[in-house]
Amino acid sequence: MRLTLKIWRQQTRSASGKFVTYSVDNVNSDMSMLECLDVLNEQLIENGDDPVAFEHDCREGICGSCGFMINGIAHGPLPATTVCQLTMRHFRDGQELVLEPWRAKAFPLIKDLVVDRRSFDRIIAAGGYISVSTGSAPDGNAILVPKESADRAMDAAACIGCGACVAACPNASAALFTGAKIAHLGILPQGKPERDIRAIRMVTQMNAEGFGGCTNIGECIGVCPKEIPLEVIAAMNRDYFRGSWRERDNVVTTLRPFTEWSTGSKLKVDPHSGN
Amino acid sequence: MQLDARIPSGPIEAAWDKARFNMKLVNPANKRKHSIIVVGSGLAGASAAATLGELGYRVSCFCFQDSPRRAHSIAAQGGINAAKNYQNDGDSIYRLFYDTVKGGDFRSREANVYRLAQISVNIIDQCVAQGVPFAREYGGTLTNRSFGGAQVSRTFYARGQTGQQLLLGAYQALERQVQAGTVTMYPRTEMLDLIVIDDHARGIVTRNLVTGEIDTHLADAVILGTGGYGNVYYLSTNAKGSNVTAIWRAHKKGALFANPCFTQIHPTCIPVSGDYQSKLTLMSESLRNDGRIWVPRKKGDKRAPDEIPEEDRDYYLERRYPSFGNLVPRDVASRNAKYVCDEGRGVGETGLGVYLDFADAIQRLGRKAIEDRYGNLFEMYQRITDEDPYKVPMRIYPAIHYTMGGLWVDYYLMSTIPGLFVVGEANFSDHGANRLGASALMQGLSDGYFIVPYTVGDYLATNKLERVDESHFEIRNAVACVEQTVQKLLSIKGRRTVDSFHRELGKIVWEYCGMSRTAQGLENAIQQIRQLRDEYWQNVNVPGSGEDFNQSLEKAGRVADFFELAELMCIDALERNESCGGHFREEYQTAEGEAQRDDDNYSYVAAWGYRGYGNPPDLVKEPLDFEYVHPAQRSYK
Numbered sequence: 001m002r003l004t005l006k007i008w009r010q011q012t013r014s015a016s017g018k019f020v021t022y023s024v025d026n027v028n029s030d031m032s033m034l035e036c037l038d039v040l041n042e043q044l045i046e047n048g049d050d051p052v053a054f055e056h057d058c059r060e061g062i063c064g065s066c067g068f069m070i071n072g073i074a075h076g077p078l079p080a081t082t083v084c085q086l087t088m089r090h091f092r093d094g095q096e097l098v099l100e101p102w103r104a105k106a107f108p109l110i111k112d113l114v115v116d117r118r119s120f121d122r123i124i125a126a127g128g129y130i131s132v133s134t135g136s137a138p139d140g141n142a143i144l145v146p147k148e149s150a151d152r153a154m155d156a157a158a159c160i161g162c163g164a165c166v167a168a169c170p171n172a173s174a175a176l177f178t179g180a181k182i183a184h185l186g187i188l189p190q191g192k193p194e195r196d197i198r199a200i201r202m203v204t205q206m207n208a209e210g211f212g213g214c215t216n217i218g219e220c221i222g223v224c225p226k227e228i229p230l231e232v233i234a235a236m237n238r239d240y241f242r243g244s245w246r247e248r249d250n251v252v253t254t255l256r257p258f259t260e261w262s263t264g265s266k267l268k269v270d271p272h273s274g275n
Numbered sequence: 276m277q278l279d280a281r282i283p284s285g286p287i288e289a290a291w292d293k294a295r296f297n298m299k300l301v302n303p304a305n306k307r308k309h310s311i312i313v314v315g316s317g318l319a320g321a322s323a324a325a326t327l328g329e330l331g332y333r334v335s336c337f338c339f340q341d342s343p344r345r346a347h348s349i350a351a352q353g354g355i356n357a358a359k360n361y362q363n364d365g366d367s368i369y370r371l372f373y374d375t376v377k378g379g380d381f382r383s384r385e386a387n388v389y390r391l392a393q394i395s396v397n398i399i400d401q402c403v404a405q406g407v408p409f410a411r412e413y414g415g416t417l418t419n420r421s422f423g424g425a426q427v428s429r430t431f432y433a434r435g436q437t438g439q440q441l442l443l444g445a446y447q448a449l450e451r452q453v454q455a456g457t458v459t460m461y462p463r464t465e466m467l468d469l470i471v472i473d474d475h476a477r478g479i480v481t482r483n484l485v486t487g488e489i490d491t492h493l494a495d496a497v498i499l500g501t502g503g504y505g506n507v508y509y510l511s512t513n514a515k516g517s518n519v520t521a522i523w524r525a526h527k528k529g530a531l532f533a534n535p536c537f538t539q540i541h542p543t544c545i546p547v548s549g550d551y552q553s554k555l556t557l558m559s560e561s562l563r564n565d566g567r568i569w570v571p572r573k574k575g576d577k578r579a580p581d582e583i584p585e586e587d588r589d590y591y592l593e594r595r596y597p598s599f600g601n602l603v604p605r606d607v608a609s610r611n612a613k614y615v616c617d618e619g620r621g622v623g624e625t626g627l628g629v630y631l632d633f634a635d636a637i638q639r640l641g642r643k644a645i646e647d648r649y650g651n652l653f654e655m656y657q658r659i660t661d662e663d664p665y666k667v668p669m670r671i672y673p674a675i676h677y678t679m680g681g682l683w684v685d686y687y688l689m690s691t692i693p694g695l696f697v698v699g700e701a702n703f704s705d706h707g708a709n710r711l712g713a714s715a716l717m718q719g720l721s722d723g724y725f726i727v728p729y730t731v732g733d734y735l736a737t738n739k740l741e742r743v744d745e746s747h748f749e750i751r752n753a754v755a756c757v758e759q760t761v762q763k764l765l766s767i768k769g770r771r772t773v774d775s776f777h778r779e780l781g782k783i784v785w786e787y788c789g790m791s792r793t794a795q796g797l798e799n800a801i802q803q804i805r806q807l808r809d810e811y812w813q814n815v816n817v818p819g820s821g822e823d824f825n826q827s828l829e830k831a832g833r834v835a836d837f838f839e840l841a842e843l844m845c846i847d848a849l850e851r852n853e854s855c856g857g858h859f860r861e862e863y864q865t866a867e868g869e870a871q872r873d874d875d876n877y878s879y880v881a882a883w884g885y886r887g888y889g890n891p892p893d894l895v896k897e898p899l900d901f902e903y904v905h906p907a908q909r910s911y912k
């Protein structure tokens with residue numbers, strides 16, 4: 001089949017970008033969206049043009065590297081699917097596809113369809129873990145976890161950190177991503193001791209990064225390739241609220257999130273702003 | 276050169292305790308004075324970086340992906356083994372040790388494997404404490420399953436995403452240290468050379484993949500956890516970015532490369548559908564429990580599978596291996612699929628596929644039972660192929676998915692370059708000629724959490740390292756070399772893309788150094804690889820410049836290294852005149868067509884030294900002794 005791809009091309013973060021239209025003639029319906037871009041790139045290189053930059057690695061929907069908008073939908077039209085697993089048989093011969101990068105202030109563009117998602121790493125670094133150093137763990141069966149809790153924690157932990165939730169949200173909120181980690185760890189008994197402080201730190205960092213606030217629209221769950229449930233945002237809000245009530249004096253007023261590790265500059269923010 | 280694996284003397288059960296006691300410690304107050312580089316952020320790299328940070332060292336961790344959480348460990352599905360014996364079914368450290376040595380077809384080092392089995396129990400404890408959501412029983416205890424033909428249930432799992440959950444655990448521990456200031460993370464940064472000063476590893480040269488800047492990073496020790504080299508075959512189940520560059524460039528700086536020809540092929544992957552194909556997808560091996568594998572009896576039978584009557588079908592595994600049938604080990608199943616396809620009896624458009632048929636199982640157990648067992652796998656298959664495996668038999672074909680070979684390391688996981696440590700799939704250590712299911716995750720975490728943090732400390736405490744600065748001629752040399760290679764690749768501006776070369780290289784290696792190998796084929800392959808490599812350096816077209824985000828340039832450097840590795844793999848396979856594990860030489864098989872080991876002549880690790888391109892590499896042998904597990908021939912008839 002034959003497709004028209006209208007792709008956002010932008011050389012660097014500071015350059016101005018534009019849509020460029022390409023025609024790909026030899027599209028096989030078994031190809032993935034990324035293989036279709038491979039074919040286009042081979043053509044471009046052979047013609048002496050600059051290939052389209054896009055992020056990818058595992059190509060089986062688990063690493064979270066890939067992702068862009070297809071006709072305005074993050075990861076394209078098929079539910080619960082990343083672009084690397086989206087086969088071309090879901091499109092019609094002759095169709096035009098508009099490909100754009102994730103657009104969000106907290107995901108600065110690097111090139112073409114590639115954006116910088118280090119803000120996600122910084123949200124995790126702010127508190128998305130259980131503080132247990134190597135060697136200090138009790139026997140695995142010393143901590144009993146009800147099956148139902150383990151299953152619910154796993155539902156939330158399935159997040160691949162691709163950023164589709166942010167891209168789909170009209171506010172560019174990272175609530176689904178942040179909530180998924182807060183819910184995963186907060187549900188488990190191992191995560192209880194740090195439950196309050198974790199939510200405060202992660203939410204504060206999320207706000208400092210420039211993600212928008214959540215207004216419960218739910219676009220995020222419509223595009224999430226791992227179908228993370230909306231409840232994780234409720235869990236985040238509850239833990240944040242509970243935490244800021246209990247920990248107000250000790251921690252909240254002293255938090256100073258980092259925003260740019262690479263440059264070493266630290267931005268001071270009011271932890272009560274947003275949310 | 277003589278290889279000393281530094282295996283502690285005395286009984287194997289006490290070896291690791293003894294080694295740990297004999298290690299020198301770094302004074303806690305001095306740890307922050309030592310800097311350590313970790314390259315790679317998968318299970319081995321992330322767990323090592325996090326643990327060393329917790330101990331108080333100054334750690335720099337590098338990965339080529341945009342985030343450490345993307346490393347390919349994330350794609351592991353099945354599970355992780357541990358000798359916990361929670362199921363009370365007779366498992367023990369000794370049994371896991373025994374199974375792993377035997378499964379590796381007697382080409383691994385006993386003491387390393389014993390330590391791996393010992394540490395396996397600590398790994399589970401650590402991961403549970405981190406909040407890894409392992410599957411549970413209703414009473415709240417951990418649940419297990421039997422995996423890869425093991426007779427005990429020792430595999431822990433988190434749905435079909437065990438690798439993901441273990442990696443996220445390690446990643447979170449790593450990010451905790453980033454926040455604490457002990458670890459500095461360098462994402463989108465690729466190691467392009469190792470800096471060796473006075474015969475010690477002292478740093479790396481990197482390229483920033485966004486700005487193109489070439490930088491040097493100096494340290495007191497370097498740890499490589501950069502994964503396997505399965506992408507030398509172009510099509511594999513590895514992530515597209517997985518590459519050999521870090522360990523290959525360390526090899527060129529003096530680290531010996533061990534058993535490069537030991538690669539593992541997984542029998543149940545979704546077949547190639549066309550030339551555009553960029554990677555292969557693994558389907559869980561458990562499918563062989565209920566599916567029956569067959570091909571048409573006659574060559575070139577193009578009828579649809581449901582039109583082929585029973586008498587025109589060949590259930591070749593059941594026919595050749597009546598007692599194991601469809602459940603023969605990975606290497607046997609893979610090889611037989613290749614044979615029937617070579618005979619022209621393969622199925623699907625490309626003829627490279629065999630049927631895995633569930634019709635009998637559905638009739639016997641009902642559709643519901645099959646749905647319960649394999650529902651998610653069937654859905655994944657349908658998503659990719661657009662065929663409904665409840666109605667049409669699946670098509671499967673083998674694919675490369677793990678490499679047992681890697682840089683040679685001693686018992687302390689140190690390579691032949693002092694101060695250069697290698698962890699996880701990047702080293703050659705524990706799996707011999709064949710890896711058992713659910714053992715890769717175990718080894719990565721064992722190396723990273725529990726071994727290398729001790730052994731690096733011992734190295735730092737016993738070696739007095741001179742201060743070096745960036746003006747040292749070895750450093751300037753290494754940087755100049757890297758810059759030269761980058762410029763060379765960019766300046767060729769030939770007529771073929773990097774991918775087209777990579778694809779062609781992959782076909783050669785797959786054909787001659789894949790599932791089954793012959794001396795003649797390997798010699799032929801070496802010639803073809805050299806020719807193609809020569810053409811590469813004349814005719815590759817790498818667009819763009821070195822000063823920005825240039826994915827073609829990244830690939831070009833990696834493929835250049837794959838060429839050299841491919842040649843060494845063939846040389847190694849040619850030298851090893853026996854069949855063992857994943858290495859099957861057609862000349863060496865039993866009357867029944869099974870792998871025939873030659874323990875008298877080949878019971879050693881083949882470690883190769885680099886002597887410049889075009890010169891034959893040096894072979895150094897590390898003899899293997901089996902004091903505890905006695906070599907025996909496998910049989911599945």
